[in-house]
Amino acid sequence: MAYSSPYLYFVILYVLVYYVNAFNLYTSPADVGNKSYDFVIVGGGTAGCVLAARLTEDPGVRVLVVEAGGDNHDPDALNTTIPFLAPTLANSAVTWNFTTTPQQELQNRSVAFERGHVLGGSSSVNVLAYQRGSDEVYDRWARVVEDDGWAWKNVRRYYLRNSRIVPPADGHSITGQFIPSAHGNGPVQVSFDNRHDVSNDFVLGAAKMATDTHKFRLDLNAGNFTGTSFLQSSIGSGIRSSSATAYLDPLRIGRENLDVLIGTRATKLISSKTKGKSPSIEGVELGQTKGSACVSVMTKKEVILSAGVIGTPMILQLSGIGPAAQLKQLGISTLVDIPDVGSNLMDQPFAALYWFVNSSQTWDEYLRNTTIEAEDLEEWKTKHQGLLAGASAGSVSYVRLPSNASIFKTVPDPSAGLESAHVEMLYTNGFSRLGLIPFPDKGNFMTVEHVVVSPTSRGSVRLNSSDPFAAPIIDPNYLSSEFDRFAMMAGIRSTFDFLKLPAFKGFIGEPLVDLQLDSGSDATLLGYIRNNTVTVNHGCGTARMSPVGADWGVLDPNLKVKKVNGLRVVDASSIVLIPETHIQAPTYIIAEKAADMIKSDYRLR
Structure with a gap:
């Protein structure tokens, strides 16, 4: 039977993915436990895929991405590619299927709090709206964290680097539907x-x-x-354009300094503490199921948490980084007391x-x-x-x-x-x-x-137990x-x-x-x-940025976790104040800026 062009595309892609020596895709922690990495990125979602692509542009850098979900080319992920079916992805194999605590103002109903559980993360399962928010969003971030590097004039280039306008699937002229000078030439495709x-x-x-x-x-x-x-949406040629398709898929050819491990969670950060000095994060423990043996992976430069608004504060708390009193109740030894970890959950x-x-x-x-x-x-x-x-x-x-x-x-x-x-x-x-x-x-x-x-309501994400595989307590306080x-x-x-x-x-x-x-x-x-009322799934802020030296917040303006060394957070949990829009594009901007900051810190290409 003759293949139509879309089918031929997927056949060719399948061959390239599985039979060409490109980045290394692994399914077992044992495959990476004896390897050496410069950076370990925990979370292959919206931000994680951006970092994987940008940091491995330097061929001398070795990077491991650890994703709890599956490959975006697995059969279970087919519907993630079909734009109109985005709302049907809830409670499926490609989402975490979290639920909130009973919400007092919603008649004590618990509501679904969906996050992506697949390469591409929430950019693979969201409803595709691609909107960056006003210039004022970023100017306010800059004022609050006291760092002009977050002002729009300084982050605009990261927005332009991330996306580009493409014709819609039906090919109609889009002249008069947008302002060309307001858009860039990045890998994420955006159409109407x-x-x-x-x-x-x-x-x-x-x-x-x-x-x-x-x-x-x-x-x-x-x-x-x-x-x-x-409405501008992350769609190109009738297919969802996610961080996995835009940033990671092109690396399936010729990016051998990148390893991607799927179906695996980070259960705890590995730290060392020298008397009189801040503790250092040296690696991460990885596991696949409760009770399974964990594998330790060490890093030469940094561990980067890109596990999202829920996953990032969970991993921090499991590692003893968070509110000391709450950690003590769960029997977790406090590495550093940072009360803001897991607080300030914002959603729309x-x-x-x-x-x-x-x-x-x-x-x-x-x-x-x-x-x-x-x-x-x-x-x-x-x-x-x-x-x-x-x-x-x-x-x-x-x-x-x-x-x-x-x-x-x-x-x-x-x-x-x-x-x-x-x-x-x-x-x-x-x-x-x-x-x-x-x-x-x-x-x-x-x-x-x-x-x-x-919104001005604020909630929290807390551990339910010291078990890294237990669902967290999510209370957005809608x-x-x-x-x-x-x-x-x-x-x-x-x-x-x-x-x-x-x-x-x-x-x-x-x-x-x-x-x-x-x-x-x-x-x-x-x-x-x-x-x-339900949620549009725009959770953010649970590891928010703050000024250097501030007694609130989790990160400094360079997205480094305060009071520790060798640990950075790059995802929507870092957002200090929720942008008045969908958070996909702002998260891409954060990730692109973070990649530049990391490259500058380590003098990478």
């Missing part, structure tokens, strides 16, 4: 809606007539992150609402009809086009609360500045099954997903602050006002759920929010 979704036509048409918070902005990634625009709560629409051009029938589903899957397999070649959302709004909003009488504005939003709205051309509302048997829908992007509840309600009311614009006439019907917004009471709206 490829299906000409009818909902996007109405949303963007209305935005171009709006004069208030929802007004049209051509390119949010040009620096001002308020208004309504085309998310609530979806649904409207009936007067159109048959939504993708609701795909969800109801297995024949259509099979046809669309075949179209993606043979052409990498059609419904499955795009993200579920194609347009987005970032909205600020009015400056005279009553909440600001008692609560300071938590955003990074006037070009940063408080609430995000994602628009999808059908019923998006991301919340708790069941999918109706009939009807066509537009979903609007509301995200509080400047909607615990008055501001977060106010902002979610204000954002939803803003959407209702936006959908009343004349541009939506004849398209938008009634909402699926009557929130009684005209009753003069917030009770029904707040009840809906508490019953239906």
